[in-house]
Amino acid sequence: MAQEEQSTGSIYTDLDDSGSDEEINKWERTARLWRETLKEHWAKLTDELSVKLSMLTVAAFMVIAVFAPFIATHRPLERQYQGDAGIIQAKWAEPSLLGGDTEYLLGTTAEGFDIFSQLVYGTRAALLVGLIAAIFTAGIGTLVGLVAGYYGGKVDDALMRIVDFLYGMPLLPTVIVLVAVLGPDLWNIILALIILQWRSTARVIRSQSLSLRERPFVKAAEVAGAGDWHIISRHLAPNVLPMTFLYGSFGIAWAILAEAGISFIGLGDPNTVSWGTMLQASRAYSALSFGAWWWFVPPGICIGLLVISGFLIGRGYEEITNPKIQ
């Protein structure tokens, strides 16, 4: 019975069959519930072409990030020296794709770094920042939102005042100050982003769980003697999941944009190559005035592609969460 019911209304079935199948472990049932919900969302999400394309883009970048050492033709921070015997100088080379007679696919930077390889390795930094920051901001935000919305009262007040305070902090300037305090390091940028960015998820999830907790199925669970944590994890959480994913996918996009901005300003990690640091270097060496567009055009295109994919996946999810805008 459980199997059939779950394909239609996965979230509500666990009340009906509670007690009937004692032999199934509590954790197994929770896991099954989550699996079903995710499957449902996946099916709806992959329905749309733009979302599918975006997922392919993200997947392609992931493959590039994982296999970066095999794809890159050179080491990203290893100077490629050119010059006549005895005189070693690092200088930029035109891309071989454009007919420059060098071995460098997209040319080299003024510092003598291979641009193609930097681009490939930059994918790692972007995805690392995007995914980790998004997972944590969405996770922390959801947890705080659920707790605040479910308990209400003083707990809610206290948590929401923290969120209000965070909303008073301008994003980039705050990250700049935090990174200046913690030191320019990719992990510190991620940490600074997490500290600030869970605010939006928390606010939205809170208002959702405020209304959910008044719904009959939650009241019924309360009457049946379910504990707080049980209600939060099994009744509220699956229902706010679409919102969590929505804010998660937007979070990826925002984090990548923010990292690029921070690096561009000059507070990026000097030991890692990211698309932002590439842009910063190109500006520092006046690539603009020299017309060395192969240096600064590609990183921005990569940022744009990845970020727009995040936004489009987010929008696909928005249509699940808000049927009104379909």
Added chain:
Amino acid sequence: MGKASFVVRRTLQLVVTLWAVGTVLFGLFRLMPGDPTSYVISSGMTQEARNKLIESYGLNDPLYVQYFRFLENLVVLNFGQSFHSNQPVTDIIATYMPNTLVLMLTAFVIAYILGITLGVFSGWYRGSRFERSTVITALTARSVPTFYVGLIVLWIFGAELGVIPMSGMTSLGTGGQSTGFFDMVFTVDFLKHLMAPAAVLAFYYMGYPLLIMRTSMLEVLSEDFIDVCRAKGLTERTIMFKHAARNALLPIITAAAIALGYAVGGSVLIETVFAWPGIGREMVRAVLRRDFPVAQGTFIVLASTIIFLNFIADLAYGYLDPRVTYD
């Protein structure tokens, strides 16, 4: 709870938030590595003179004394003097803030006029190719970093075509800001400098009102009074602008106030790209050179702009929409 007590409560919240931002900032800057006095103290100085200087900055006092002095100064808007240039921070803010505001407001007005208009049409012609293309444009505009669009614009129009200046707010030799702010603003030279960064920003900010307006239009169009308008025989154009758009405008107003706050806060990047002497760029430079008083002061100005505009948005919402109740 009535309206008056809402205003009082919200005002209290405003004060508390400002205090919290100030306190966190105070803590953060004290944690920052690097000796702030190294810029003013030369190595040839005797230890005695050095101590005297540190003393004069008040950096030797116990932390709580420094903290209370900080709060006291915050209330009277005294942010101290720059370690770097010895100018009062208030003067520095007064110099750079108008530059940021001119740039941001210009971009904002253009962005919201275009965004709202496109959003109205996009919501009205739902399902059309026009709607899809506006949504894609809006998303693209928000996806590509503004500083990158700025770089590309500078490259094409500045470096290659030479039609826009490469950096700054005025050309050398025009006297710039020293001739007086308004004398500077109304010159062709200034407009030439303003054009590119304002256009780039407007393109970026346009997406937000466009998407909100579209969603809001979709919601309004499903309401009964639109059918009544049709039944009365009003023309489509009248319904679109006089009835639907006017009602759909409500969420835009609060969103605009909040977005303007964040725009001022986010001025950091665009000002850096175009070397626009605004408050965001000044903040970055102050952080990079460990000029705490300036960094602190400019940050507080940026943060309070956001906090204050959020406050205005909250109050305006209740004022503009009679359906809002305070409970």
